[in-house]
Amino acid sequence: MADWLDAVNWNADGLVPAIAQEAATGAVLTQAWMNREALERTAATHEAHYWSRSRRRLWRKGETSGHVQHVREIRLDCDNDAILIIVEQSGGIACHTGRHRCFFQRLEDGAWRAVEPVLKEPRTIYDK
Amino acid sequence: MADWLDAVNWNADGLVPAIAQEAATGAVLTQAWMNREALERTAATHEAHYWSRSRRRLWRKGETSGHVQHVREIRLDCDNDAILIIVEQSGGIACHTGRHRCFFQRLEDGAWRAVEPVLKEPRTIYDK
Numbered sequence: 161m162a163d164w165l166d167a168v169n170w171n172a173d174g175l176v177p178a179i180a181q182e183a184a185t186g187a188v189l190t191q192a193w194m195n196r197e198a199l200e201r202t203a204a205t206h207e208a209h210y211w212s213r214s215r216r217r218l219w220r221k222g223e224t225s226g227h228v229q230h231v232r233e234i235r236l237d238c239d240n241d242a243i244l245i246i247v248e249q250s251g252g253i254a255c256h257t258g259r260h261r262c263f264f265q266r267l268e269d270g271a272w273r274a275v276e277p278v279l280k281e282p283r284t285i286y287d288k
Numbered sequence: 289m290a291d292w293l294d295a296v297n298w299n300a301d302g303l304v305p306a307i308a309q310e311a312a313t314g315a316v317l318t319q320a321w322m323n324r325e326a327l328e329r330t331a332a333t334h335e336a337h338y339w340s341r342s343r344r345r346l347w348r349k350g351e352t353s354g355h356v357q358h359v360r361e362i363r364l365d366c367d368n369d370a371i372l373i374i375v376e377q378s379g380g381i382a383c384h385t386g387r388h389r390c391f392f393q394r395l396e397d398g399a400w401r402a403v404e405p406v407l408k409e410p411r412t413i414y415d416k
Contacts, residue, residue, distance in 0.1 A: 179307055188372050190315060191365060191372075217333050236393040237393070238383050242390075267363070270290075270291075
């Protein structure tokens with residue numbers, strides 16, 4: 161049972177990098193980490209679950225913000241050590257900064273520049 | 289100098305996950321790892337360089353296969369601990385299995401299934 165979970169090459173901490181890509185736009189939204197339980201719950205519930213390394217606990221994306229990621233598809237790479245999930249992003253905001261996605265800094269002339277707008281002030285997302 | 293490299297939150301091994309996305313199609317091609325030198329060379333040469341954890345050396349993507357990734361854009365996420373590069377994939381093949389991309393296994397009914405075709409036999413890519 162759960163052979164598909166055993167097939168994943170978990171790292172020494174029991175994690176794999178997980179990339180979330182938006183179905184409608186193709187935008188790469190976030191890169192986070194999953195442990196076995198996070199991946200299992202993601203598959204079972206069709207909502208993205210991750211392992212928070214800073215908080216050391218399982219985390220359902222959107223549990224506080226409401227910005228849930230509805231999972232359409234789960235993929236694994238050739239080395240079985242990276243996950244790609246194709247998602248619908250609730251609220252159109254994946255990033256805790258209130259931006260559409262986390263990859264909003266672009267390298268320009270030797271500096272990182274924020275090139276995407278804040279769509280919603282973080283305090284209005286998290287202070288409820 | 290190279291403040292932008294110092295801004296990256298390298299992990300304990302001096303690495304960050306790096307995601308390559310194809311400019312023309314939006315396909316997420318690969319997830320690999322970069323160290324400081326790999327990211328610096330990627331920015332300087334506009335060709336993707338990674339750190340091979342298995343071979344423990346810097347690796348210019350395509351150095352053997354010819355399947356170079358020409359880099360159009362380099363992005364950093366909100367936590368400064370993941371890189372996204374937007375690339376043109378030479379030969380249309382990013383994966384060492386001869387497929388368009390590495391994320392060719394899809395979870396279906398509790399099993400991983402290869403859902404993308406091999407475009408070129410690996411032996412014809414690597415045995416030259």
